Amino acid sequence: MLHIDRPVKESAREAFQLCTSTKVSKRQKDLLSGFGEPIAQAADAFDSACQASVLHTLDRTQFAPNPPDEAGTDALIDLYDRRLRSKEYPGRPLYDRIRNAPGKCPLCGVGRIKQVDHGP
Numbered sequence: 001m002l003h004i005d006r007p008v009k010e011s012a013r014e015a016f017q018l019c020t021s022t023k024v025s026k027r028q029k030d031l032l033s034g035f036g037e038p039i040a041q042a043a044d045a046f047d048s049a050c051q052a053s054v055l056h057t058l059d060r061t062q063f064a065p066n067p068p069d070e071a072g073t074d075a076l077i078d079l080y081d082r083r084l085r086s087k088e089y090p091g092r093p094l095y096d097r098i099r100n101a102p103g104k105c106p107l108c109g110v111g112r113i114k115q116v117d118h119g120p
Contacts, residue, residue: 007101007113010094012043019083019091031075035065
């Protein structure tokens, strides 16, 4: 099994905190407040599965907002689209480090990382 190193040292918890550290409205902060710990737990489960070479055993529903409501889902999409990818927020340097990491894409194993958000 091919071993691929993590592209960055920051944890999911640190990335979440970075992305929610500035320019967050009260409504957005309230929507996102319950997601920090579940995101960190999902990342830990993913990392453990990577280390044990059992990614294929993960249940995709474990990585979805719980409960999956429209407002929470929209807040998480906005967190990624605006606060991680957008150049005007502090998460962008992290996004760039992930995207520009050397080696093959850890999700598909083909070529260099060109985008951070592969989807099935």
